[in-house]
Every structure is written in structure tokens, then in C-alpha cells.
Amino acid sequence: MLTLDALTLTQDSFHLTADFTIKSGTRTAVIGPSGAGKSTLLAAISGFLSPTRGSIRWYDTDLTRTAPGERPIAMLFQDNNLFPHLTVAQNVGLGLRPNLRLNSEEQSTVTAALARVGLDSMQSRKPAQLSGGQQSRVALARVLVQSRPLILLDEPFAALGPALKSEMLDLVSELQTETSATLLMVSHDPSDARRIAGQTVLVADRVAHAPQETSALLDDPPAALKSYLGESF
Numbered sequence: 001m002l003t004l005d006a007l008t009l010t011q012d013s014f015h016l017t018a019d020f021t022i023k024s025g026t027r028t029a030v031i032g033p034s035g036a037g038k039s040t041l042l043a044a045i046s047g048f049l050s051p052t053r054g055s056i057r058w059y060d061t062d063l064t065r066t067a068p069g070e071r072p073i074a075m076l077f078q079d080n081n082l083f084p085h086l087t088v089a090q091n092v093g094l095g096l097r098p099n100l101r102l103n104s105e106e107q108s109t110v111t112a113a114l115a116r117v118g119l120d121s122m123q124s125r126k127p128a129q130l131s132g133g134q135q136s137r138v139a140l141a142r143v144l145v146q147s148r149p150l151i152l153l154d155e156p157f158a159a160l161g162p163a164l165k166s167e168m169l170d171l172v173s174e175l176q177t178e179t180s181a182t183l184l185m186v187s188h189d190p191s192d193a194r195r196i197a198g199q200t201v202l203v204a205d206r207v208a209h210a211p212q213e214t215s216a217l218l219d220d221p222p223a224a225l226k227s228y229l230g231e232s233f
């Protein structure tokens, strides 16, 4: 279970509060207007922004002062963070060993992850030799090899067309089911939340609200969400 306990997050004059828990093994969307604080929330959970108040816990472990790399977290951001001079396999291997000195077991883990995302024949290619969807699959394979219980995705597929985005969301959903990881995904698009997330955190009016059932929230949106949904549907 992820606990955000009486958190206040601050970026200059911007403040955001959060006070709720996320059950482990769930898929949660994080939606809300631009500038509402969705990325700020993920930055705090991942350890790149220290809270001004409150604490972040994973089960009984207090993560509030834990360095990002030591948190039980794997992350994926919109630009995929692939290194153009490294092969597909090396880009995935970075998830296990930043110095890329993988033992044979770790190499097998990379191969299995690439097979799982449908890229087993493309291990030696460079990212530029892949389509946008295939690049997203490499980034997902890198998340997969890390075997972290908590996965944070920040607008991971925003650059993809609608059909490809749906395909990637379905793959994320399958991988989450297989690994029982706890998934938090920021998206601008409420239909992404409907597609894969049973519950949704609404970030609006300087509050990251406790998760609510996605369809209930979107079918009967509060005022802060209504104006935002009006723009996007």
C-alpha cells in the first residue's frame, strides 16, 4: 500500500496537498487540468521533489527521505528516455545495471522482457530504427526488468496516435496484471483512465483527491472536472 500522509508539495508559489492511500496491485489514473499538479505529485512519489510537509510510505517503510534510485519504483515518461547510441537490448539492460555489465542471468531477463513486449527480433537495433510504438515497447521492457512493485507512468504514450496508444495501454494493463505491480498513470485523456484504470485520482484546485472509481467519477464529474472534461470531449 502506498500512503500519502498529509502531504504538502511546493513548487515556488504553487502548493498541492494529498492525503490518501493507494491499494497495492491496483491501476490508478491521475487526471486533471494542465498545471494542476499531476507531475508534481509523481515527482514527490518518485523522490525528485521533497515534500514540505507530511510523509510518503510504501507499506511500513517511510520513503520520504529515500533517494529516487532506492525507492521501490520504476518510471516511464513521455519521451521514453531511450539513449540513441545504445541498442534496444542495452537500453533495456540499463534498467538492471547502469554500467551495462550484465551477467548471463540478467541478459536472459532482458531477452525475456523484450520477447514479452514483442521485440525479440529487434534487440540489436538502435532506437532510431524503430517506430514510435516499438520505442514505447522498449521503454516498457526497461520498466519490466526492474521488477519494482510500484510503477509510475507520466503521459507515457501522448506522442502516439490513438490506435497505437490504445494498444500500448492494453499492453500496460496486461503487464500490470502479470506482475501485480501497483500502477499510477498520469494522463490528459480521461478515456485512458476509462480504458485501464479502475480508480482515478483527480488533481484540481490544489488538491490531489483520494482515488474514486473511474466510471463513477467520469460519469458524474465534480465541477472542477466538468469544465476540464468539456474541453476534452
Ligand SMILES: Nc1ncnc2c1ncn2[C@@H]1O[C@H](COP(=O)(O)OP(=O)(O)OP(=O)(O)O)[C@@H](O)[C@H]1O
Binding pocket: 011, 012, 014, 032, 033, 034, 035, 036, 037, 038, 039, 040, 041, 188, 203
Ligand atoms: N520546477 C518548477 N518550478 C516552479 N514551478 C513549477 C515547477 N514545476 C512545476 N511548477 C508549477 O507547478 C504547478 C504544477 O505543475 P505540474 O507540472 O505538476 O502540473 P501538471 O498537472 O502535471 O500539468 P500538465 O498537465 O500541463 O503537465 C504549475 O503551476 C507549474 O507552473
